[in-house]
Amino acid sequence: xxxxxxxxxxxxxxxxxxxxxxxxxxxxxxxxxxxxxxxxxxxxxxxxxxxxxxxxxxxxxxxxxxxxxxxxxxxxxxxxxxxxxxxxxxxxxxxxxxxxxxxxxxxxxxxxx
Amino acid sequence: xxxxxxxxxxxxxxxxxxxxxxxxxxxxxxxxxxxxxxxxxxxxxxxxxxxxxxxxxxxxxxxxxxxxxxxxxxxxxxxxxxxxxxxxxxxxxxxxxxxxxxxxxxxxxxxx
Numbered sequence: 001x002x003x004x005x006x007x008x009x010x011x012x013x014x015x016x017x018x019x020x021x022x023x024x025x026x027x028x029x030x031x032x033x034x035x036x037x038x039x040x041x042x043x044x045x046x047x048x049x050x051x052x053x054x055x056x057x058x059x060x061x062x063x064x065x066x067x068x069x070x071x072x073x074x075x076x077x078x079x080x081x082x083x084x085x086x087x088x089x090x091x092x093x094x095x096x097x098x099x100x101x102x103x104x105x106x107x108x109x110x111x112x113x
Numbered sequence: 114x115x116x117x118x119x120x121x122x123x124x125x126x127x128x129x130x131x132x133x134x135x136x137x138x139x140x141x142x143x144x145x146x147x148x149x150x151x152x153x154x155x156x157x158x159x160x161x162x163x164x165x166x167x168x169x170x171x172x173x174x175x176x177x178x179x180x181x182x183x184x185x186x187x188x189x190x191x192x193x194x195x196x197x198x199x200x201x202x203x204x205x206x207x208x209x210x211x212x213x214x215x216x217x218x219x220x221x222x223x224x225x
Binding site: 004031033035040041042043044045048050056058090097098099100101102103104105106107 | 121145147149154155156157158159162164202204207209210212213214215216217218
């Protein structure tokens with residue numbers, strides 16, 4: 001059972017470039033989310049989805065877009081990368097939004113130069 | 114314990130000793146709590162959870178204590194091993210909510 005799979009593991013972008021971070025889960029979880037992790041700070045929620053076709057903003061959504069066309073996939077798009085988006089990004093999924101364990105991917109380390 | 118800020122709290126313990134990691138949570142309405150372990154270069158990994166109708170829950174070598182009066186969680190690790198070296202996060206959640214709120218983490222170093 002693969003769990004939550006993120007690609008790529010590492011990425012370097014130039015300012016202004018766009019890219020998509022991929023996230024897929026094989027646990028048939030309804031809830032998926034994206035977090036960013038910066039040094040000395042906890043995980044901060046970017047966007048989340050409570051099911052296919054439904055997405056919503058988290059704490060730090062600016063500069064990011066998401067879509068959820070299938071239960072399995074939840075890609076995160078950076079529209080025009082900025083150095084402030086240099087971070088480690090984690091995708092997570094859970095059976096439902098509240099009251100259950102979230103499973104995390106291995107992370108994508110993104111550097112914007 | 115955990116706190117908001119730029120510096121990660123650290124805890125160093127001798128191998129074989131018990132470790133206690135503390136966390137102050139923010140929302141008195143939170144009713145579900147998780148401790149996660151994050152090793153370097155990896156994603157957070159579930160350790161143990163507790164619901165607000167409990168004060169204590171035990172797992173294998175780990176115990177979580179919940180004090181709702183002062184909004185405090187603690188994680189106790191018995192007979193700490195070098196493999197326990199990691200950053201530990203607490204997370205709070207509402208059963209009817211739609212996101213987790215994470216603490217900044219505590220870095221645990223086990224000295225052989």
